[in-house]
Amino acid sequence: MKIAIVGIGLIGGSLALELRRTGIATRLMGVEANSRHASQALERKLVDEICELPDAIRKADLVVLAVPVNALLHLLPAVLDEADRQIVVEVGSTKEKILQAVANHPRRGRLVASHPMAGTEYSGPEAAVEKLFCGKNVVLCNIDESDPDAVEQVKKMYETLGCRLIYMDAASHDLHAAYVSHISHITSFALALTVLEKEKEEKAIFDLASGGFASTVRLAKSSPDTWIPIFQQNRHNVLDVLYEHIHQLKRIKQMLVDEDYEGFYKLIQEANAIRKIIH
Amino acid sequence: MKIAIVGIGLIGGSLALELRRTGIATRLMGVEANSRHASQALERKLVDEICELPDAIRKADLVVLAVPVNALLHLLPAVLDEADRQIVVEVGSTKEKILQAVANHPRRGRLVASHPMAGTEYSGPEAAVEKLFCGKNVVLCNIDESDPDAVEQVKKMYETLGCRLIYMDAASHDLHAAYVSHISHITSFALALTVLEKEKEEKAIFDLASGGFASTVRLAKSSPDTWIPIFQQNRHNVLDVLYEHIHQLKRIKQMLVDEDYEGFYKLIQEANAIRKIIH
Incomplete structure (x- = not known):
């Protein structure tokens, strides 16, 4: 062909x-x-x-x-x-x-x-x-x-x-894609910005960055030419997921502020359920 | 020995x-x-x-x-x-x-x-x-x-x-570790919770989850027995990074709300600087 x-x-x-x-x-x-x-x-x-x-x-x-x-x-x-x-x-x-x-x-x-x-x-x-x-x-x-x-x-x-x-169907695709692909890129971009902002001392990142960090941040290397149009076209779904993600991070932050380690422990156990999905 | x-x-x-x-x-x-x-x-x-x-x-x-x-x-x-x-x-x-x-x-x-x-x-x-x-x-x-x-x-x-x-020294170690290791785990836990919360339809996650998602979320499988004590002992530094990370996510959210794709494009370019650090 x-x-x-x-x-x-x-x-x-x-x-x-x-x-x-x-x-x-x-x-x-x-x-x-x-x-x-x-x-x-x-x-x-x-x-x-x-x-x-x-x-x-x-x-x-x-x-x-x-x-x-x-x-x-x-x-x-x-x-x-x-x-x-x-x-x-x-x-x-x-x-x-x-x-x-x-x-x-x-x-x-x-x-x-x-x-x-x-x-x-x-x-x-x-x-x-x-x-x-x-x-x-x-x-x-x-x-x-x-x-x-x-x-x-x-x-x-x-x-x-x-x-x-x-x-x-197209609508379901865009909704699910926001959850299992688009949000991962946003988290990764935000994580890269967080670390680059705070870690002026670049050498410390080089020295300490481990496989876990590399794994969560690697998508932050992705091109804006690819991703801005995706976020633009799927804005509504991406915003929905982003609100929820910020909400989850704030829950964790509040538990740390309150030193509620029992609640935080349960939250991690809930998060561990992702094991069923990602092998 | x-x-x-x-x-x-x-x-x-x-x-x-x-x-x-x-x-x-x-x-x-x-x-x-x-x-x-x-x-x-x-x-x-x-x-x-x-x-x-x-x-x-x-x-x-x-x-x-x-x-x-x-x-x-x-x-x-x-x-x-x-x-x-x-x-x-x-x-x-x-x-x-x-x-x-x-x-x-x-x-x-x-x-x-x-x-x-x-x-x-x-x-x-x-x-x-x-x-x-x-x-x-x-x-x-x-x-x-x-x-x-x-x-x-x-x-x-x-x-x-x-x-x-x-x-x-111990203090520098804990500060840097919060940025390049501990925060990655928190983002990953929060991301897993976000997706598990919203994607009641588990099959869609199975079907659509790609390498990118697996990469950002894999640390969410980590044990609370290991990680709660780390967050507890490094609470002060972890909270600092977490505030900054939530701030970065809110910036992105606001740009999406405002449809400021030019600003968002620049932000992704900034995040791309992580390429220098993670190869």
Whole structure:
């Protein structure tokens, strides 16, 4: 299958690697606005050629859109305008606003909305890695709005990459994503700011930072170009979770102020229930 | 060298494995109040025998104290009462209160206070792993209060385990530890509570939870028996960091409320500076 990848960053680039490795792609066309990223994508042989968008669509059987979700809002209707026989799959981290933007598009059926629950804190084509999607979950959203042949092809693609498929409507996706992905990034950004603010003595962080700190703070390396549009589009859900998270931190703070270690002990036991979920 | 390990949990057990592997220990005596843990320690051959405390001290050249920091407050003076020729090393996560408890002890010199910056979210002898300390930093505190021969032996031990040594006074240690270790646990506990509170629909967490979420929340599996005493002893510093962390989260919340995405973008860029520190 001839596949166009629009946006050859961490996700687009890693998909390119996997589509080639599994033999799904016989040819890969890349579309990339950032010329440095375009060169890197060619150097790393993530794609066979860099094309302009209309050219890439024309040559492709499948078009993968892997750009930040703000760019997706404008790109998606434009790509559907050009796509007739092609299948279009987008891999954005939000779904409601994205799908509203093409809800009444005459070619809405060609689009399959997906969110592979995979990534790292790095970005750009240099961050692309093999097997990023192996064993990961992929959410397919509102598939009743997509043409059955398009859904089948995209399902087959993700299954070949080793993914497990989950089905959800766009609103549920955005709500749950706020809880299990977006808030983690906000906590991590806030934690990094806290430590950078207070620990003027940088050497002490270097010396003392352990695996636990690295683990909770690593997402703070994530790019604002990726994340601001996600927070913007999922603002309502993210705010809900953020209020709750601040509330939980204040409960802990109050217990420390009151020296209520018995209450705090019980709270940690409650938090330990996350063991059932994260192995 | 004959070594007694008091408290054969994650840290004590992992130390036992390493002291054996590197040939530092010719015989290992274990002291363990929890009888199930004592059996597990023998089954896993972490120690050669389980002894009562006075017996273990009597037989040992080096006594390692790896119990929670509240137990350490009482245990430390009692162990020093019995130690004359022995070297005593404690591996607690706090230092000020611990060292105050033995500041005027006639055998204070036999004690070396250390904090290996290593661990996992698991506890008990079953959590003990090989090479936990390889390449990790170990803080030695207030070494001018320890006998030179004791400091030399403990330095040699940690260096043989592959650790890098850092020197700090107890007050500085507790301040920095609050920033780069203790607060990470609090954020993680609060994040787990947030998600567990709101996501009644547990299946959605299972399905959507990605590596990012797992990374920020994994410390929430940590035992309250280890952590409540740490928060209790380092309450003042932990509260300071917690106030700052809540402040940072409120800043982010306000920017989202105001839809100030430009300000939020800049904040993420600031947070990205953590890249310099955590590789």
